[in-house]
Amino acid sequence: MALSNKRKALVTKKFNNFFYVDILENNKNEKGRLRFLCKSRKNLYFKNQLIVVGDEVIISEINLAARTAIIENLIERKNYLVRPAIANITDIFIVTSFQEPELNLSQVNMFLVNSEHLKVNVSLIITKCDLVSKEKRDFFYNKFSSWGYKPWLLSVAEEKGFKDFLVELKMRKCSILIGPSGVGKTTILNQIIPNINRATSDVSKKIKRGKNTTRNIELFYLKKGSYLVDTPGFNMQAINLDVKKIAYLFPELANQLEERGSNCKFRDCLHITEPGCQINRDFERYEFYKELVVNLKIHHSRNQGD
Ligand SMILES: Nc1nc2c(ncn2[C@@H]2O[C@H](COP(=O)(O)OP(=O)(O)O)[C@@H](O)[C@H]2O)c(=O)[nH]1
Ligand SMILES: [Mg+2]
Ligand SMILES: [Zn+2]
Known part of the structure; x- marks a missing residue:
């Protein structure tokens, strides 16, 4: 040959x-x-x-x-996502809805840290904007922006959002939609790829059937060299994360560490109770960060039997 x-x-x-x-x-x-x-x-x-x-x-x-x-x-x-099994992702879009199911911040945080762990571009999408007031939309837009994730706000009632989103996707190589069941991931796919008509269903029906509508993983072609993947709904737990690297999964902390280097007294500072810690803790997700580190330490010490 x-x-x-x-x-x-x-x-x-x-x-x-x-x-x-x-x-x-x-x-x-x-x-x-x-x-x-x-x-x-x-x-x-x-x-x-x-x-x-x-x-x-x-x-x-x-x-x-x-x-x-x-x-x-x-x-x-280049990378490998275990569940669902897929390789070489460049961009993760975490999808969550305002309502049905209701937005759950600790769940969003779990998706965020697990996604950041893969060292790819991570973004947020909030769907079903039509179900909430403008005040609520603005509130969450500002909240996620302050975390370092300016979210995409989408609604089936507004075509323009999907058009803009498609333009964005075409600049990326392999984007994946992840998030809980029923938030509208497959709906996004149907909106931006003409004629594919994948089955969607609301959460109550999904629970009744006990399974997800989206089963087979497939890369959908957007343009030459640019693809989108839909996934079944699943939840993520942070158990395989390295405690020392958690800070780098939070833009609020990673930015501080990258800008000034760690000026903390101890090189392996976890920025919790250590004396001489120089990190500015005045950000909304600090408590979540602290909880995550403490829980992981408990989990690890249990597994080591000490
Ligand atoms: N009101 C409203 N419903 C939506 C929107 N997007 C999706 N849905 C509905 O949410 C349900 C779940 O959508 P689906 O795409 O199957 O969610 P998936 O499990 O994340 O793939 C379906 O009944 C959709 O019609 C939206 O923007 N507004
Ligand atoms: Mg689906
Ligand atoms: Zn510190």
Whole structure:
């Protein structure tokens, strides 16, 4: 097989032993999206994980007429989200709704710290603006802005919001929507990608059926090199986080530490009760930060049996 027949591609969908891939860079004479149905020549692993959606691969035996090819190699992952299994995310959008279900700040915080942990761009979206007053919208907009996350405010009653959001997404490579069930993640997808009509349903129906509407992970094509992923609703718990690194998951603290370096007396200062701590604690989420650190310390010491 000549080397020139090998191309770099992105796995956008996976089912049974088949994969859909998109060619990553078009040659001069090629236009638009080049999509191929593939099988893998053999089981390919990266850190004990088989190929997942979002993986970059090398394909060969490209049959342009039949739109089929063979996956030869798996390229090193930049990051990996365990649940749902997806690789190489560049942007996480945490979706939450004003009402139905009601906005829950500690839940939003859990999503935030877990997302920051992946070292990607993290943003907030608040949906169902039509269900609350302008005062409430402004209140939360200002609150999240003060945390360092200027949120997108969306409502199905207002098309413009989705149009602007799509423009933003097209500047990113691989964006993912995460958040609790029923907040409107799939609705966002339906609004910005014409004709896909994915099933959505309200929370009460979801609970009754005991499962989520969105099951299969798939990268939706926005433009060449730009994709969006919808995920089922799930909750996040902060248990695998390193206590010493928690401060860097909070923009309010990370900015202070990056700007001045840690001027605290102790190098491993957790900024809780240590003498000589130089951190300005006058920010809204400080209490949440403190609670998180204390809980993690308890969790870790229990697991070490001391
Ligand atoms: N009032 C209102 N309802 C919405 C809005 N966005 C979504 N919904 C409804 O919320 C329910 C859950 O939406 P869905 O997209 O399935 O949520 P997901 O579980 O996060 O994917 C559906 O009944 C939607 O019609 C909105 O902006 N306003
Ligand atoms: Mg959904
Ligand atoms: Zn300190």
